[in-house]
Amino acid sequence: xxxxxxxxxxxxxxxxxxxxxxxxxxxxxxxxxxxxxxxxxxxxxxxxxxxxxxxxxxxxxxxxxxxxxxxxxxxxxxxxxxxxxxxxxxxxxxxxxxxxxxxxxxxxxxxxxxxxxxxxxxxxxxxxxxxxxxxxxxxxxxxxxxxxxxxxxxxxxxxxxxxxxxxxxxxxxxxxxxxxxxxxxxxxxxxxxxxxxxxxxxxxxxxxxxxxxxxxxxxxxxxxxxxxxxxxxxxxxxxxxxxxxxxxxxxxxxxxxxxxxxxxxxxxxxxxxxxxxxxxxxxxxxxxxxxxxxxxxxxxxxxxxxxxxxxxxxxxxxxxxxxxxxxxxxxxxxxxxxxxxxxxxxxxxxxxxxxxxxxxxxxxxxxxxxxxxxxxxxxxxxxxxxxxxxxxxxxxxxxxxxxxxxxxxxxxxxxxxxxxxxxxxxxxxxxxxxxxxxxxxxxxxxxxxxxxxxxxxxxxxxxxxxxxxxxxxxxxxxxxxxxxxxxxxxxxxxxxxxxxxxxxxxxxxxxxxxxxxxxxxxxxxxxxxxxxxxxxxxxxxxxxxxxxxxxxxxxxxxxxxxxxxxxxxxxxxxxxxxxxxxxxxxxxxxxxxxxxxxxxxxx
Amino acid sequence: xxxxxxxxxxxxxxxxxxxxxxxxxxxxxxxxxxxxxxxxxxxxxxxxxxxxxxxxxxxxxxxxxxxxxxxxxxxxxxxxxxxxxxxxxxxxxxxxxxxxxxxxxxxxxxxxxxxxxxxxxxxxxxxxxxxxxxxxxxxxxxxxxxxxxxxxxxxxxxxxxxx
Numbered sequence: 001x002x003x004x005x006x007x008x009x010x011x012x013x014x015x016x017x018x019x020x021x022x023x024x025x026x027x028x029x030x031x032x033x034x035x036x037x038x039x040x041x042x043x044x045x046x047x048x049x050x051x052x053x054x055x056x057x058x059x060x061x062x063x064x065x066x067x068x069x070x071x072x073x074x075x076x077x078x079x080x081x082x083x084x085x086x087x088x089x090x091x092x093x094x095x096x097x098x099x100x101x102x103x104x105x106x107x108x109x110x111x112x113x114x115x116x117x118x119x120x121x122x123x124x125x126x127x128x129x130x131x132x133x134x135x136x137x138x139x140x141x142x143x144x145x146x147x148x149x150x151x152x153x154x155x156x157x158x159x160x161x162x163x164x165x166x167x168x169x170x171x172x173x174x175x176x177x178x179x180x181x182x183x184x185x186x187x188x189x190x191x192x193x194x195x196x197x198x199x200x201x202x203x204x205x206x207x208x209x210x211x212x213x214x215x216x217x218x219x220x221x222x223x224x225x226x227x228x229x230x231x232x233x234x235x236x237x238x239x240x241x242x243x244x245x246x247x248x249x250x251x252x253x254x255x256x257x258x259x260x261x262x263x264x265x266x267x268x269x270x271x272x273x274x275x276x277x278x279x280x281x282x283x284x285x286x287x288x289x290x291x292x293x294x295x296x297x298x299x300x301x302x303x304x305x306x307x308x309x310x311x312x313x314x315x316x317x318x319x320x321x322x323x324x325x326x327x328x329x330x331x332x333x334x335x336x337x338x339x340x341x342x343x344x345x346x347x348x349x350x351x352x353x354x355x356x357x358x359x360x361x362x363x364x365x366x367x368x369x370x371x372x373x374x375x376x377x378x379x380x381x382x383x384x385x386x387x388x389x390x391x392x393x394x395x396x397x398x399x400x401x402x403x404x405x406x407x408x409x410x411x412x413x414x415x416x417x418x419x420x421x422x423x424x425x426x427x428x429x430x431x432x433x434x435x436x437x438x439x440x441x442x443x444x445x446x447x448x449x450x451x452x453x454x455x456x457x458x459x460x461x462x463x464x465x466x467x468x469x470x471x472x473x474x475x476x477x478x479x480x481x482x483x484x485x486x487x488x489x490x491x492x493x494x495x496x497x498x499x500x501x502x503x504x505x506x507x508x509x510x511x512x513x514x515x516x517x518x519x520x521x522x523x524x525x526x527x528x529x530x531x532x533x534x535x536x537x538x539x540x541x542x543x544x545x546x547x548x549x550x551x552x553x554x555x556x557x558x559x560x561x562x563x564x565x566x567x568x569x570x571x572x573x574x575x576x577x578x579x580x581x582x583x584x585x586x587x588x589x590x591x592x593x594x595x596x597x598x599x600x601x602x603x
Numbered sequence: 604x605x606x607x608x609x610x611x612x613x614x615x616x617x618x619x620x621x622x623x624x625x626x627x628x629x630x631x632x633x634x635x636x637x638x639x640x641x642x643x644x645x646x647x648x649x650x651x652x653x654x655x656x657x658x659x660x661x662x663x664x665x666x667x668x669x670x671x672x673x674x675x676x677x678x679x680x681x682x683x684x685x686x687x688x689x690x691x692x693x694x695x696x697x698x699x700x701x702x703x704x705x706x707x708x709x710x711x712x713x714x715x716x717x718x719x720x721x722x723x724x725x726x727x728x729x730x731x732x733x734x735x736x737x738x739x740x741x742x743x744x745x746x747x748x749x750x751x752x753x754x755x756x757x758x759x760x761x762x763x764x765x766x
Contacts, residue, residue, distance in 0.1 A: 142621060143628050147671040150617075167671060199766065200613065200674045324665035327658065 021190035026154035027056035033161035043073040047093020049120035049182040072436040074104020079437030084444035095133030106144040110427025114173035146174030154189035171203025172322040207338025216350030222291035231258030232296015234419035241344035254282040261416035275303040280370035283569040299329035387413035397449035402434040402458030404488035410453040432461025466520035469546040517548035556582035635753035686756040695745035
């Protein structure tokens with residue numbers, strides 16, 4: 001083709017073609033694709049069909065963290081993604097390796113976390129023959145991925161990886177899985193890096209101007225507005241826009257668990273978290289509001305309580321990047337489909353400043369009358385006290401959580417100011433998430449202290465990753481709130497099942513967490529009295545190694561307040577925080593359980 | 604309420620599973636689903652008949668649109684579209700009733716496409732109601748087997764639904 005005839009479109013083609021295709025194996029093409037996507041670290045565990053890929057990893061400069069269980073890899077990728085905003089990458093082999101990722105992928109899907117999961121697969125000619133370590137992982141993960149691929153040819157590797165990362169991080173983020181048959185990684189391919197061209201994927205970013213105007217008008221007319229914020233604000237990094245809007249119109253802000261930290265909780269307009277274990281004032285505000293501005297939140301049942309009586313007086317404005325969320329659970333008066341950052345920025349320009357009024361006064365009254373509280377104790381460590389101390393001594397730490405009481409206390413009693421510093425399994429509620437997520441977060445942001453707030457039940461679900469943390473020198477800290485039971489379920493049994501503690505009693509020393517930490521080469525510390533809490537935390541923070549802190553806390557402590565399942569938000573109860581008789585009763589059960597196992601001399 | 608939607612999808616393996624899985628996972632009720640090639644070999648078109656109120660339909664359309672392999676989803680208003688279904692019906696037929704069956708076949712503008720001593724296969728096209736009515740008429744003779752394609756639908760006039 002002569003130079004003079006090159007038009008714009010073919011020039012583009014020439015540019016793309018200017019990169020001379022390089023010959024390489026499929027495995028090398030995978031690594032080249034990861035490099036081009038800017039991947040710095042990936043979490044995984046090899047296996048038979050992954051040998052060619054791991055050989056390429058051996059020769060690559062992308063850091064690979066070897067985990068001890070694939071579920072750990074998925075949660076690490078997830079924690080890394082939430083802490084950095086980048087796409088997390090995990091790798092597992094075919095069959096059991098792939099199925100071990102499933103919980104982690106489902107967790108990322110429910111919480112809209114950008115992730116690419118790479119699984120090995122048997123040779124293409126063996127697929128469907130029930131070959132050794134074969135599992136239909138694309139079939140299995142169909143309902144828990146944003147999209148997934150089964151690669152059948154090495155020539156598709158670059159395109160598929162590029163699409164996968166694009167899909168994972170854009171629009172409403174989510175996990176994408178790529179299943180990689182062994183022969184595809186061995187075959188030779190001419191590597192070129194194609195543009196993304198997806199006919200069926202067009203994430204909506206910019207909100208409709210008309211809808212923004214309507215939303216602004218509703219905000220201006222409202223006398224009792226509440227801004228209700230979810231994870232969509234965090235993924236769009238829209239916390240500054242949120243702050244500017246809320247303070248411009250003096251509207252109170254409440255967040256979901258996923259939105260924790262999107263609005264500084266020490267600000268007078270902050271209502272903290274709403275919902276089942278939210279603050280009383282947040283729930284009261286929602287129930288009395290005449291306008292709810294929902295931003296990147298999805299009206300989950302743990303947030304709304306009984307849906308038919310949720311916010312009965314309110315007009316609902318719903319900003320969400322995912323059109324399918326708008327109108328899914330509640331009727332929406334003004335839908336705004338778009339990215340939270342763009343939409344909030346546009347809204348700020350459309351609203352006029354408002355001064356504080358009666359509504360703010362009413363809310364301040366509730367805040368004064370119904371604060372989050374617990375009853376301090378001189379002799380027994382209260383779990384809430386541990387959280388308060390963590391907040392005091394490490395206010396800028398990244399907090400990850402397990403699931404259950406520990407998670408709710410971490411949400412309630414730590415003063416959160418940065419959404420990327422509170423990392424918790426919200427939608428799926430995965431016990432065992434927090435510790436590997438902490439390792440992932442620390443890999444992404446090594447300059448931050450990272451503390452997993454754990455329960456003695458949850459921590460054991462992925463405690464094998466202590467080996468990963470120790471071997472790779474990832475100095476995360478674990479604060480085990482050791483109450484000897486599966487606390488949240490026990491709480492429900494106490495309240496709703498006449499104190500029949502079916503399968504929720506763990507006992508105090510199964511296992512000994514200090515020894516467990518030491519067995520892995522980590523540091524174990526224990527506090528049994530309130531006076532020891534501070535020094536344990538200080539020692540842990542000053543130790544540049546993985547540390548497990550075992551806090552022996554009062555067993556009967558309950559998470560309060562609480563909206564019973566299926567009740568209206570205003571029916572929120574202040575639970576009797578700690579029933580001493582219950583505590584004694586539980587301690588007795590623990591002691592008896594131990595006697596049974598160890599015999600009398602065990603004490 | 605019954606709604607008809609046309610879904611243009613990428614012609615790739617696994618796409619039907621994605622769509623069927625979405626319907627069962629979200630508890631949407633499918634009445635019928637038919638799928639076939641379009642004039643563009645890269646795309647297939649599905650016609651799906653769904654039960655539910657307006658809110659359900661809206662969710663169905665939005666959730667389908669989220670699938671990466673789905674290019675386009677459109678609702679077809681019954682008053683503004685034509686719909687057809689094809690059925691093959693094997694009916695017991697002998698010397699005594701063969702002509703009576705043929706009369707019914709003629710009234711419904713159906714077609715006999717196979718005859719044997721004791722049975723015949725009849726092909727009929729039309730909307731759902733017509734096929735229901737036709738099948739009902741044949742029941743007295745003994746319907747031995749029935750296959751329906753599920754309906755396909757197209758917007759009337761010049762408007763088109765394409766990728």
